[in-house]
Amino acid sequence: MTRKSNWKSEFSLGIGPIDRQHQQIFERLLAIENSVEKRDPWHILGFLVRELADQLKFHFAVEEALLELAGYPGLASHDDGHRRLMKGVAELEASLRKQGGTGDLAVFFEDWFLRHVLHEDRAYVEFLRERLPQALNTP
Numbered sequence: 311m312t313r314k315s316n317w318k319s320e321f322s323l324g325i326g327p328i329d330r331q332h333q334q335i336f337e338r339l340l341a342i343e344n345s346v347e348k349r350d351p352w353h354i355l356g357f358l359v360r361e362l363a364d365q366l367k368f369h370f371a372v373e374e375a376l377l378e379l380a381g382y383p384g385l386a387s388h389d390d391g392h393r394r395l396m397k398g399v400a401e402l403e404a405s406l407r408k409q410g411g412t413g414d415l416a417v418f419f420e421d422w423f424l425r426h427v428l429h430e431d432r433a434y435v436e437f438l439r440e441r442l443p444q445a446l447n448t449p
């Protein structure tokens with residue numbers, strides 16, 4: 311995917327707080343990749359991965375609360391996607407701890423970025439725009 315690249319405005323959904331969280335998670339993944347490449351010791355790499363897990367947990371809670379408030383009909387399957395990614399970050403942590411390889415990181419990057427941000431999240435934007443326009447006007 312777009313590893314080694316910067317966050318681009320076309321990745322944005324047009325919902326300020328959500329976009330900022332996506333961008334921070336994207337940057338955390340780049341930092342993890344950089345840490346793997348530098349062969350940082352586990353206490354450094356592991357710390358970044360724990361921070362990623364915390365950021366994701368918070369991000370998913372915010373999104374789920376927003377979608378619930380809006381009455382989003384696809385909430386249950388969207389939640390499943392979030393659970394899949396939390397499982398994915400636990401697997402990523404285990405694999406990085408064991409081998410320090412970037413293979414699983416690339417897979418996670420794609421799953422998180424392409425599937426979650428560009429596909430699954432983009433699917434709720436129109437609904438939110440109609441049902442909860444004030445969420446989209448948040449700077």
Ligand SMILES: [Fe+2]
Nearest residue numbers: 373426427431
């Ligand atoms: Fe998201």
Ligand SMILES: [Fe+2]
Nearest residue numbers: 373426430431
């Ligand atoms: Fe989501």
